[in-house]
Amino acid sequence: MLNVQKRQHKIDVKESPAIDGNESTINSTDAIDMVDHGSELTINLTTPVGIKYMGKTKFVGTHSDNFILMEIPSISEEDQDYFFQEGFWMNIRAISQKGEGALIYFRTQIMHILKEPIPIILVSIPGMMKINQLRKEPRYDVALRAHAEVGQTKIECEVRDLSKGGCRFITSPIGKKYDVGEEVMINISTPPNSKVKLLPLYGTICNLQSSMHYAKYGLKFNETGTTHVKSLLGLLKFDGVKLTLKL
Numbered sequence: 650m651l652n653v654q655k656r657q658h659k660i661d662v663k664e665s666p667a668i669d670g671n672e673s674t675i676n677s678t679d680a681i682d683m684v685d686h687g688s689e690l691t692i693n694l695t696t697p698v699g700i701k702y703m704g705k706t707k708f709v710g711t712h713s714d715n716f717i718l719m720e721i722p723s724i725s726e727e728d729q730d731y732f733f734q735e736g737f738w739m740n741i742r743a744i745s746q747k748g749e750g751a752l753i754y755f756r757t758q759i760m761h762i763l764k765e766p767i768p769i770i771l772v773s774i775p776g777m778m779k780i781n782q783l784r785k786e787p788r789y790d791v792a793l794r795a796h797a798e799v800g801q802t803k804i805e806c807e808v809r810d811l812s813k814g815g816c817r818f819i820t821s822p823i824g825k826k827y828d829v830g831e832e833v834m835i836n837i838s839t840p841p842n843s844k845v846k847l848l849p850l851y852g853t854i855c856n857l858q859s860s861m862h863y864a865k866y867g868l869k870f871n872e873t874g875t876t877h878v879k880s881l882l883g884l885l886k887f888d889g890v891k892l893t894l895k896l
Contacts, residue, residue: 659702672781680778683745689858694739702732721768752781788812791892794838819863848877
């Protein structure tokens with residue numbers, strides 16, 4: 650039997666910063682459609698005796714209209730058995746990169762826990778979910794080679810979407826990891842023979858997701874980044890698939 654007296658809060662993620670956006674309530678079907686399979690979910694759970702767990706896991710999908718499926722977080726088996734029990738309630742946050750981007754959050758109850766052949770948690774689907782629109786302007790699909798820099802550390806990355814207020818970039822999953830709130834500078838790569846000098850984009854990491862193929866970061870530009878991105882947006886043209894640099 651687990652010793653409850655020695656059990657302490659288990660916080661595996663940082664507290665999320667305040668969200669600046671427009672909150673509304675939508676039906677769960679539309680909300681779940683906005684979340685990509687394999688994306689990260691943030692779990693906030695408090696046991697009946699008041700012990701808290703906060704951590705991240707992966708969104709697997711849904712079973713018809715009955716359950717949301719998610720992976721069991723990578724914690725010890727003892728912690729799994731203590732924090733994740735049928736009947737426990739938890740709050741979940743998911744970030745949607747679709748459209749203008751949004752934070753989706755809802756309260757749900759653990760209905761079933763499977764350990765074999767793979768560990769999966771099945772939770773209830775609420776009728777409605779809250780959604781907070783994160784962006785005030787549209788983002789444009791791009792694929793721009795770049796470098797992300799923090800201090801003296803520089804790593805290769807690719808900018809995947811871009812707007813006046815921020816961007817999303819990806820890096821190797823085994824490279825340098827950034828945390829929410831960290832300030833990053835993005836330098837867009839240009840051909841060696843290009844006469845155009847692009848100004849760096851400065852901003853703060855506002856969200857992150859990871860997979861076996863890459864790590865994805867949302868970057869909110871600061872005042873300098875917002876000024877510099879205007880010239881970059883003016884150099885983009887549509888190549889039939891997505892926007893590319895016109896240099």
